[in-house]
Amino acid sequence: MAHDASEPFKDTRQVPRRQGRSLQFRPRPHYTKAVETTPVIQVRDLKKTYVVTEREPGLRAALSSLVHRRKSHVPAVDGISFELAPGEIVGFLGPNGAGKTTTLKMLSGLLHPTSGQVQVLGFTPSRRERAFLRQITLVMGQRNQLVWDIPAADTFELDRAIYRIPAADYRKTLDELVALLELGPLLGKPVRNLSLGERMKCEIAASLLHRPTVVFLDEPTIGLDVTMQRRIRDFIAEYSCRHGATVLLTSHYMADVEALAKRVIVIHHGQLLFDGDLAALVQRFTAHKTIVVQLKDCAADMGSYGEVVSCEDGRSTLRVPKAETARVTGRILADLPVIDLTVEDPPIEEVIEQVFARGAA
Amino acid sequence: MTGLADLYLQQLKTGIATMLQYRASLVIWLIGNVLEPLIYLVVWTTVSRSTSGTVGGYGTRDFAAYYIVLMLVNQMTFSWVMYEFDYRIREGTFSADLLHPIHPIHADIAENLSSKAVSLPFMIAAAAGLTLLFHPAFNFSWAAAAAFVPALVLAFLVRFLVDWTVALAAFWTTRVTAINQIHYMAVLFFSGQIAPLTVLPRPLQIVANILPFRWTVGFPVELLLGRLTAAQIGTGLAIQAAWLLAGTLLVKYAWRVSVKRYSAVGA
Secondary structure (H helix, E strand, O other): OOHHHHHHHHHHHOOOOOOOOOOOOOOOOHHHOOOOOOOOEEEEEEEEEEEEEEOOOOHHHHHHHHHOOEEEEEEEEEEEEEEEOOOOEEEEEOOOOOOHHHHHHHHOOOOOOOEEEEEEOOEOHHHOOHHHHOOEEEEEOOOOOOOOOOEHHHHHHHHHHHOOOOHHHHHHHHHHHHHHHOOHHHOOOEHHHOOHHHHHHHHHHHHHOOOOOEEEEEOOOOOOOHHHHHHHHHHHHHHHHHHOOEEEEEOOOHHHHHHHOOEEEEEEOOEEEEEEEHHHHHHHHOOEEEEEEEEOOOOOOHHHOOEEEEEEOOEEEEEEEHHHHHHHHHHHHHHOOEEEEEEEOOOHHHHHHHHHHHHHO | OHHHHHHHHHHHHHHHHHHHHOHHHHHHHHHHHHHHHHHHHHHHHHHHHHOOOOEOOEOHHHHHHHHHHHHHHHHHHOOOHHHHHHHHHHHOOHHHHHOOOOOHHHHHHHHHHHHHHHHHHHHHHHHHHHHHHHOOOOOOOHHHHHHHHHHHHHHHHHHHHHHHHHHHHHHOOOOHHHHHHHHHHHHHHHOOOOOOHHHOOHHHHHHHHHOOHHHHOHHHHHHHOOOOOHHHHHHHHHHHHHHHHHHHHHHHHHHHHHHHHHHHHOO
């Protein structure tokens, strides 16, 4: 019954494998996406409005709320549209409460959209068809699905049975995951005895045992140290590359996004602010550049060239408007005894902050 | 089908492994399951002794037999899925279950069966101990024992489906404890736990026959004790089968509606 709508997209369910590529493989950004590939994820004018009951503080309000509850409609996702091509890794950014998790939940079938269309692998997620659920996964960094009291290996066996993974495939995938994530010594320990990072590695392995072709990651590296973040990041890239998986990832760590996603989608207050190349985002939203100058001595007054961010041991960091960069650089080189000079884009965190600030305005 | 059997097997293993992690709480919990029927047993044997005869067709040793069998039947059909659901919804762990390509009731049934596998030896030992203490009057017959097996399986399934439907209330309200309490009282009263149903006034017996609870506990107990005629046994099994059908449809419908609501208000 539910298959009618999915018919036109049927061919996308077998996503081409990209085996043997290196870790450096980066998916093509969406705007160069060839016409021949049907999108794996299609979102059109998607909206989700939560109805919440409100109440003033105090006893009188408490009593009156017994009779009449005032309800308000909170738009969590307010008409966003985008598409993801097979094998793409896309960073999904936005401040807390922007609607990222709500969107991921709609894409994975946990939430019914209030309006708009969602198609993932040709399925309508909210119907939660088994063929659909077998091909996707949603990893939430703050939730755990491993059984707490028993070793992770036992939960893996349970997942094998739940997803009906053939024994040979299961062994092969498990061996691969154990090798990539270095799970060997962790498998036999009860989950409650694992550290946060160890547990997260096991969580991710459990979510990928059935080899999903679409992977939703909601803050997969939250609370982890830098080494573990990088380990997981590398693994996600490797997984997507090996299995041609499409990945939509949210993270508060820009390093995750920079390392994994060439393309980013930025939402704020449930609306789409930006969808495109990460480099283009930096271009569009940075009004400033950073010039770092190393001088023979620190005597010179750098204040006349731009805003001095720091100055020590003859090394000055200046912030200048983007349009002024060339002129200021020329002046510094002409005027001062320069040993070294570099021009940099501001850190990506700063750019994102500006994007959000602008979105809020 | 082999896939489902495999799932049950894995879930059983996981359930047993989990349960054995907490041996102390398991023992305390089992002691509770013995104490409750023991209290009713003591009360009713005392009542029948003081009236120096029978109450509702039960003599002192009949009450002992009734409650020892009831303890075992209750253990075999009991579930705590309402409390489990309440936790799942409040803690938000339910989303992970919803992402699995399988109906979550299977995992719950298998988990429940694993707890029975672990607790059964303990409960049989407890029953043997109580038998030595209270000298129950058992009228064992092979015919009754043979009919008891399907009656017990049906009782378990019906009770589980009813419990599971009640548990779905957790999707609709955050005050599930109140609903669970009402349900618990209804089970206590109408399943034959607080007293054998023949002891109750006639109007209440009629109500008990209409509600599902008698068919999940009292009926198999009375059957095994040889208190029912062949006709009563046949009717009882038919009523159980009807409840099984009704329960399955109820679960299907309630599940669909509840998940719809869950995914509308926020998972």
